[in-house]
Amino acid sequence: MSEVESRFVKRGYWVNLSKGPIMGQTITTDTQTGAFLVALLAITTSLGMSHLWHLITFFYHQSRADGRPSDGLFRHQQALFRTLPTPSSLTADSIKLWYAWRGVGDHTLARSLPHTIAALLFAVGSIAVSVFSSSVASSTDLEVLVNSPFCGIMDPNSTSWQSYLNVVSSEGTSYASSCYRAGSLPSRCDVFSHSSVPFTTESSACPFDQKMCASPAVSFDSGLVDVNDAFGLNLHASDRVRYHKVASGNVLGRPPLPDEEFVKYLYGNTDALDFTVSQSLLNANANMQIRTSAVWTYVFTDENDFVPIPDLKRHDADVTLRFILKNSIMFMQPVDDPMYSAHREVKLLDTQGENNTRFISDFPGSHQMCVNTPNGESCTALSGLLYDYSNETIPGANQLQLAVLRIVEQAALIFDNSVPQSYIVEDTSDSRESITEIPDDQWIKETQRWEAIVWATHQIMVTDVAIGPAVRDPLSQQFVLPPTNEQHQNLCRMQKMRKQGGFVNFNYFGLVFTISVSGTIVLIDLVLLRFLIYLRKFQQALAPRIDRWTQDSVFQLDRRAHEAQGNGIWKDLDNEVPVTTEGIELPDLLLETLPPPSTLRPLTSTQLVQSGERTSFQTLLSETQTQGLGLSDLEPRCHGPGPHILRDSDGCTP
Structure with a gap:
């Protein structure tokens, strides 16, 4: 007694009613097509989990971006979340931050450990999802549907x-x-x-x-x-x-x-x-x-x-x-x-x-x-x-x-x-x-x-x-x-029979579910974090937290560091990527730290802000650089049309 011949196996979609009308939906393919679909599932699952982690990191960053003063560990963590690190990178960098800030900040271990644990749990969950996606396909001990021209x-x-x-x-x-x-x-x-x-x-x-x-x-x-x-x-x-x-x-x-x-x-x-x-x-x-x-x-x-x-x-x-x-x-x-x-x-x-x-x-x-x-x-x-x-x-x-x-x-x-x-x-x-x-x-x-x-x-x-x-x-x-x-x-x-090899069965529901969910997650991540977040109306609806997401980007942090050293005049400060007003060469950032910040003295010069545009102040930096101002003190705080004169860190006077 031998198993059913391969030529009598139905290829394509059918429903195995013993498993129910939903979970019994099956696609039977040859091994070559099956290998392609398995690879597609693996890529789709990996993309879905990666972009899901991006969304989780984004919403967690936004939940913490309340505008209240915080210590350096908090600022470093926000900058780390803004880079959308992988779970393994977040685990390693959270340990680095804890080690660097131990003895300096308060409760550094208690504030770093949850991030490490969450990243590890997500990594384990990703493995579990991968196992689930692999169970969508089976290539041994298959139940196949008979399709023979010799039926009688x-x-x-x-x-x-x-x-x-x-x-x-x-x-x-x-x-x-x-x-x-x-x-x-x-x-x-x-x-x-x-x-x-x-x-x-x-x-x-x-x-x-x-x-x-x-x-x-x-x-x-x-x-x-x-x-x-x-x-x-x-x-x-x-x-x-x-x-x-x-x-x-x-x-x-x-x-x-x-x-x-x-x-x-x-x-x-x-x-x-x-x-x-x-x-x-x-x-x-x-x-x-x-x-x-x-x-x-x-x-x-x-x-x-x-x-x-x-x-x-x-x-x-x-x-x-x-x-x-x-x-x-x-x-x-x-x-x-x-x-x-x-x-x-x-x-x-x-x-x-x-x-x-x-x-x-x-008998x-x-x-x-x-x-x-x-x-x-x-x-x-x-x-x-x-x-x-x-x-x-x-x-x-x-x-x-x-x-x-x-x-x-x-x-x-x-x-x-x-x-x-x-x-x-x-x-x-x-x-x-x-x-x-x-x-x-x-x-x-x-x-x-x-x-x-x-x-x-x-x-x-x-x-x-x-x-x-x-x-x-x-x-x-x-x-x-x-x-x-x-x-x-x-x-x-x-008529169903069993087949030990030569074909791959895919659970149609699992296949569609995996691709649909992963595709939806990828689409949300791309639309939200790569498109909507930079639309003016969307920014106004989510301000001021969404502004902090923009300002914590590596490009904005690099801009602030150069401004602290008086390198260039910058514009597009509300965008993810700020640029200089002119195409100038910027020197390397200093390895030494600036002197401690002190209170701003009254300014002797002014810099006008053109209508509707934020810009940095080269002259201002020249006058205040020797006073050791912090990065946040150097950021212009004036918005809106009309000329403004920057007086101190408390606000703008028209």
């Missing part, structure tokens, strides 16, 4: 399916052995949406007349399973179908008779024969392999080749009689298991001339179908297969649900407990075809395995409808019917 069902009126049935039976037996068990499963089990269909195993009463049962019965019950889960169908909630299968079995034993040469078993009539199954003991004595023969009868049809005796007759279940011809298989120990009961001793002479003792040995099903209807769930009775699923037998079912029921019914009709041909005990025989000791409940393990094989073959046959039975067995092409109505055409596009 086996012709129910044909009986020449043997080639296809043999292939499905063989693959189902192998798959059940590997995948219908507890514990870790091999990768070959990652074929269907769910590797197996769970069922319970319980002891039950004899399903026939009590005298027919040589042992207690065992029952295998799947409960009502959703066909979406059992077979990987992708049906909407309103189209859901549930399937309930119960199989009960026991051993119909009899004691051996003396001098038997040919045995006929009569458990009901088959065609014109006066027995159900026969066995030649001459052939049995020469055969050391288990052989199987089976007959069956169905409740809701009169076209049965086998009519069971009254003691085996059931009116609420289909009956399968499985004859296990053990022939001359031998056991190394007495066996009390009712299926393999062996107590007669046989002496064999081995190659060493020694005698060795060996022992020669001396109804019910189905229930439920569909979701506008008036609630509608179910058939737990009984045999109906053969005719329509609105009369299951009221309220829509045409798509009826199409699903017919496909499930076809699988259940063809592959029942008479199909499995292998036995666990055959795997335990030694080189002399003798079977080692087996437990008393071996027959339960055997029947449990048969039930697993039945479910495995059902999984294969239902999924083959969408892929095409002829893909699995080319010889069956002539017996395959293409979709003949809208419902079957829809079913061709509703």
